[in-house]
Amino acid sequence: SQKIEQNSEALNIQEGKTATLTCNYTNYSPAYLQWYRQDPGRGPVFLLLIRENEKEKRKERLKVTFDTTLKQSLFHITASQPADSATYLCALDVGRNTPLVFGKGTRLSVIA
Amino acid sequence: KAGVTQTPRYLIKTRGQQVTLSCSPISGHRSVSWYQQTPGQGLQFLFEYFSETQRNKGNFPGRFSGRQFSNSRSEMNVSTLELGDSALYLCASSRRTVMNTEAFFGQGTRLTVV
Numbered sequence: 001s002q003k004i005e006q007n008s009e010a011l012n013i014q015e016g017k018t019a020t021l022t023c024n025y026t027n028y029s030p031a032y033l034q035w036y037r038q039d040p041g042r043g044p045v046f047l048l049l050i051r052e053n054e055k056e057k058r059k060e061r062l063k064v065t066f067d068t069t070l071k072q073s074l075f076h077i078t079a080s081q082p083a084d085s086a087t088y089l090c091a092l093d094v095g096r097n098t099p100l101v102f103g104k105g106t107r108l109s110v111i112a
Numbered sequence: 113k114a115g116v117t118q119t120p121r122y123l124i125k126t127r128g129q130q131v132t133l134s135c136s137p138i139s140g141h142r143s144v145s146w147y148q149q150t151p152g153q154g155l156q157f158l159f160e161y162f163s164e165t166q167r168n169k170g171n172f173p174g175r176f177s178g179r180q181f182s183n184s185r186s187e188m189n190v191s192t193l194e195l196g197d198s199a200l201y202l203c204a205s206s207r208r209t210v211m212n213t214e215a216f217f218g219q220g221t222r223l224t225v226v
Contacts, residue, residue, distance in 0.1 A: 041222075043220050044215075098168060099157045099160050
């Protein structure tokens with residue numbers, strides 16, 4: 001069956017360190033992969049999109065990698081800050097005219 | 113540019129009742145998707161509308177339905193509410209025609225069924 005898993009339901013990290021979140025999938029061949037941030041009681045907010053032919057994408061302190069062989073994406077936040085504390089969701093675009101498929105998310109807490 | 117607007121923000125209903133939620137997408141966005149979010153299941157896709165037509169449908173019972181109007185505004189309806197329908201209902205709009213582009217989510221409607 002098709003599955004998308006974000007390891008670690010929760011991740012605690014010290015301020016200033018790099019947070020690394022993982023998104024693994026099976027039985028999908030996504031063309032794109034997206035990452036979203038969600039704060040409590042609010043809708044997800046788009047962060048980054050990476051295409052299958054891109055290995056890495058960066059935006060300020062954020063970096064995303066996409067390994068279609070391993071079927072995995074890594075999401076890094078460098079120099080993490082308490083304001084980065086939120087739930088981070090990965091989403092797969094699995095084909096034409098199909099909806100995004102979301103993982104359950106990883107709740108990141110950055111401790112000062 | 114105004115974001116995605118969902119109304120109401122909070123709703124309390126009784127089992128057996130029906131409810132209608134509304135979503136106004138970002139101007140120019142023709143694709144509107146609905147998701148149900150619960151702590152245990154995460155974001156579950158309900159349906160997507162594009163130019164007033166339902167383009168995709170998730171694995172939800174027929175009690176869940178939706179529609180889209182010519183101005184791209186969308187509504188979803190849940191009939192015969194059950195306790196398990198308590199959730200955050202999120203609407204997302206995008207410019208996408210075929211492949212997905214970034215989705216813009218509303219604040220959600222928190223539905224509580226008692």
